[in-house]
Amino acid sequence: MIRLKNLHKSYNSRRVLRGIDLNVEPGEFVFLTGPSGAGKSTLLRLLYAAERPTEGEVWVNGLRVDTLSHRELPRLRRSLGVIFQDFKLLPRKTVLENITFVLRFHGLSPKEAHRRAYLTLKRMGLHHRQSAYPATLSGGEQQRVAIARALAYQPRLILADEPTGNLDAELAAELMSLLCDINYQGATVVVATHDQSLLAAIPARVLVLERGGIGYDGIWPP
Amino acid sequence: MIRHLVAEGMGLLKERPLVSAGLTVALAVALTLGGLTLSAALWIRPILASGTGEVAVAVLLRPHLEGGVFDQWLATAEKAHPDWRFRRVPPDELAASLGERFPYLRKLLAEEGQALLPPLLEVTAPDPAAVRTLEASPAVLAVGPVATIHRTLASIARRIEAGLTAITVALVAIAFLLASIWVHLELYRHADEIAIMRLVGATEPAIRGPYLVSAAIPGLAAGLLAAAATRAGAGWLSRLTTTVGLPAIEAPGTLLAGLVAFGLLVPLGAAAFTLARHARLTDAASL
Numbered sequence: 001m002i003r004l005k006n007l008h009k010s011y012n013s014r015r016v017l018r019g020i021d022l023n024v025e026p027g028e029f030v031f032l033t034g035p036s037g038a039g040k041s042t043l044l045r046l047l048y049a050a051e052r053p054t055e056g057e058v059w060v061n062g063l064r065v066d067t068l069s070h071r072e073l074p075r076l077r078r079s080l081g082v083i084f085q086d087f088k089l090l091p092r093k094t095v096l097e098n099i100t101f102v103l104r105f106h107g108l109s110p111k112e113a114h115r116r117a118y119l120t121l122k123r124m125g126l127h128h129r130q131s132a133y134p135a136t137l138s139g140g141e142q143q144r145v146a147i148a149r150a151l152a153y154q155p156r157l158i159l160a161d162e163p164t165g166n167l168d169a170e171l172a173a174e175l176m177s178l179l180c181d182i183n184y185q186g187a188t189v190v191v192a193t194h195d196q197s198l199l200a201a202i203p204a205r206v207l208v209l210e211r212g213g214i215g216y217d218g219i220w221p222p
Numbered sequence: 223m224i225r226h227l228v229a230e231g232m233g234l235l236k237e238r239p240l241v242s243a244g245l246t247v248a249l250a251v252a253l254t255l256g257g258l259t260l261s262a263a264l265w266i267r268p269i270l271a272s273g274t275g276e277v278a279v280a281v282l283l284r285p286h287l288e289g290g291v292f293d294q295w296l297a298t299a300e301k302a303h304p305d306w307r308f309r310r311v312p313p314d315e316l317a318a319s320l321g322e323r324f325p326y327l328r329k330l331l332a333e334e335g336q337a338l339l340p341p342l343l344e345v346t347a348p349d350p351a352a353v354r355t356l357e358a359s360p361a362v363l364a365v366g367p368v369a370t371i372h373r374t375l376a377s378i379a380r381r382i383e384a385g386l387t388a389i390t391v392a393l394v395a396i397a398f399l400l401a402s403i404w405v406h407l408e409l410y411r412h413a414d415e416i417a418i419m420r421l422v423g424a425t426e427p428a429i430r431g432p433y434l435v436s437a438a439i440p441g442l443a444a445g446l447l448a449a450a451a452t453r454a455g456a457g458w459l460s461r462l463t464t465t466v467g468l469p470a471i472e473a474p475g476t477l478l479a480g481l482v483a484f485g486l487l488v489p490l491g492a493a494a495f496t497l498a499r500h501a502r503l504t505d506a507a508s509l
Contacts, residue, residue, distance in 0.1 A: 075423075082421065089418075090415050105424055112228070
């Protein structure tokens with residue numbers, strides 16, 4: 001599902017990732033953790049091709065991402081569900097439109113996209129805010145809309161960048177339970193987080209990024 | 223999909239109704255001026271056609287040229303200018319012409335004057351102005367006017383037509399620029415949204431489509447407005463020209479249809495150009 005070979009990423013002279021080799025098999029639940037600036041978000045951005053590696057290979061869902069052309073990028077991104085740290089909601093679209101909009105790229109009819117978006121919002125407890133604009137939502141609500149958008153088309157691989165960062169403990173637990181359910185149904189989930197309590201709560205593979213490399217790879221706690 | 227793109231494009235226009243209306247009016251003004259200019263260019267075309275006929279230039283030779291000298295001079299001139307046609311005006315024809323112009327000479331010309339008249343040639347040349355070179359010959363007394371009123375008018379009309387064509391091209395360029403600026407500004411205004419759309423897997427046609435539509439709709443509206451305004455404008459100008467006995471200025475159906483097509487295609491082309499340029503500037507790494 002994910003294969004990284006000798007992956008390096010530098011920003012000018014600052015080396016963020018140094019020679020990472022990694023395999024994530026289909027159906028795995030993986031936590032990516034480490035101190036701030038360790039390169040968690042950078043690694044995720046490399047997976048959904050928002051960045052190009054300085055060196056090395058990135059394979060996601062059978063596609064070699066680091067050499068993917070612009071024309072092929074949408075195909076990769078439609079095969080992923082990405083939950084962004086800063087939500088990345090479309091400000092001029094309502095909550096419902098933010099989700100139907102993405103579902104339309106997957107070839108759903110307007111009616112079916114609307115139906116599925118509504119069901120996903122209901123699952124996230126946000127169906128009553130379907131006509132609201134993102135700017136009128138709280139941080140937690142925006143986070144849940146972003147999650148709903150990523151899950152609505154049932155992707156095989158979910159990449160989440162600090163998905164619980166804006167949620168209270170109860171909502172965070174609910175979200176993790178939801179991600180576990182999706183993982184149980186066969187999807188691969190990669191969550192970047194610095195929240196140690198999440199690692200302890202879910203028995204999953206944990207990758208600790210340290211000094212640009214993988215310092216620990218196994219079940220938490222070590 | 224097309225309905226979705228049209229709805230998204232309309233959404234972009236509705237976000238800034240005043241600017242959208244301004245763009246439509248600006249495009250319509252440019253296209254109307256272009257339409258009227260072309261109508262005027264079509265109107266002066268018959269004048270251009272009338273000025274392309276050959277002109278016979280009168281060449282008056284020195285009197286008392288003996289027959290042999292005259293024939294020799296003529297043979298030399300014909301050899302030097304094979305594409306010119308030379309005709310010697312018979313003395314009686316010249317006398318008749320003079321008599322028409324100056325009736326009081328008729329009697330003198332009828333009695334003995336014809337023998338006193340200098341030889342007159344009519345030279346027909348593709349470039350009448352070139353006949354003036356004969357003035358350098360010692361045998362030539364004078365060369366008559368090399369242009370007719372038609373030629374002069376045609377020359378003026380040709381310059382006007384070139385000017386009008388240049389104005390039309392400039393107006394089309396302005397329309398292109400206006401649409402291009404509109405799309406450019408919209409792209410900057412929605413840069414974040416476009417980045418998000420790319421991140422969530424939107425294809426380029428899905429991203430660009432609404433912007434093309436947002437340029438095409440004002441363009442089409444402007445084209446229709448311009449066609450109506452050109453027709454009305456040509457009618458109004460015709461009232462002026464017919465009052466002074468000149469032909470009416472017409473805006474033919476093909477011209478009006480062309481304005482509508484231009485109204486649609488020019489902003490569409492401008493939008494496609496700007497979008498292609500924008501796509502080259504923003505790659506995944508800049509998101």
